[in-house]
Amino acid sequence: MIPAVVIVLAFCMLGLGAIARQIQAQEVAAVVARSSARGDPIPVGGAYSDVRLEISRRGKLVCATAKLAVGSGPLQFPGLEAEATSCSLAN
Numbered sequence: 001m002i003p004a005v006v007i008v009l010a011f012c013m014l015g016l017g018a019i020a021r022q023i024q025a026q027e028v029a030a031v032v033a034r035s036s037a038r039g040d041p042i043p044v045g046g047a048y049s050d051v052r053l054e055i056s057r058r059g060k061l062v063c064a065t066a067k068l069a070v071g072s073g074p075l076q077f078p079g080l081e082a083e084a085t086s087c088s089l090a091n
Contacts, residue, residue, distance in 0.1 A: 017070060025068045029085055052067040
């Protein structure tokens with residue numbers, strides 16, 4: 001019974017971590033989209049070091065997509081990512 005409880009708790013922690021990474025991905029995408037739309041340099045390093053970014057233009061919009069791996073250590077599953085896209089009107 002105890003191993004089952006440990007497994008359930010591990011998956012609960014993975015779920016909480018996935019929620020936190022999704023929020024972080026949305027924040028990064030918003031900051032990068034705003035910076036790119038203004039023509040400012042994109043902030044790199046620190047919190048953004050493990051983020052994969054894609055920047056695209058859609059008409060007058062500049063859109064940024066941020067992708068982050070979910071989990072860490074033994075609970076990191078390959079292919080499980082948090083992804084968020086944010087757009088900002090270009091100047």
